[in-house]
Amino acid sequence: MKKETVITAVIFLAVGFLAGYITDAQMNWNGRQKAAAAAAMPSEMPPAGAPAAPPGGAMTPQGLPEGHPPIDIAAVIKETETMVAQNPKDSEPPLKLANFLYDQKRYSQAIEWYQRALAIDPKNVNAHTDLGTAFFYLGKPQDALREYNKSLELDPKHESTMLNAIVVNLEGTHDLAAAQKAWDRLHNQNPNHPALAGLKEQIDAARAPGGAAMPQ
Helix, strand or coil, X not given: CCCEEEEEEEEECCCCCXXXXXXXXXXXXXXXXXXXEEEEEECCCCCCCCCCCCCCCEEXXXXXXXXXXXEEHHHHHHHHHHHHHXXXXXXXXXXXXXXXXXXXXXXXXXXXXXXXHHHHCCCCHHHHHHHXXXXXXXXXXXXXXXXXXXXXXXXXXXXXXXXXXXXXXHHHXXXXXXXXXXXXXXXXXXXXXXXXXXXXXXXXXXXXXXXXXXXX
């Protein structure tokens, strides 16, 4: 099972902003499983087309100790391109690179490599979900929802994708009806999901007088 990115637990704070966190579940990098981890993430998304990382070929990866030498991203990409050329039907190299770039918040580049992996293996549910979440963080919620729909067509019981759909409809498109529908779907699948109560509060708060205005 590959890395599966989850946008979850959006909490409406009294000071008037949303906060969420992303859970990374199981990423296979160089043949090893990476344990699931939760990382605090702000609810604000960069505008569409904004660079997701500083320019240049080298940068220090997210999550490494301070002082760790930078990784040459361009060299990693070149090596992967060589592997892809040698094994054009193997979706693993482009998928691993996509996950790596996602972890560096280089979402535009990650999107390209998720798409290349999916061109080889279009039925990879987690890759569709991760691709959608990368779109979300580039301020493209409609593209994110399109990928989540593909994930759910492949696996109608994929809870992390259902959860992401709630958050994107709530924070990205501000479509409360769609957010409620996505919430209902997850509730029907798993009424004990720990994120449901908080997300329901967000939907109800947005519907209340003085809540977030919805587009007509």
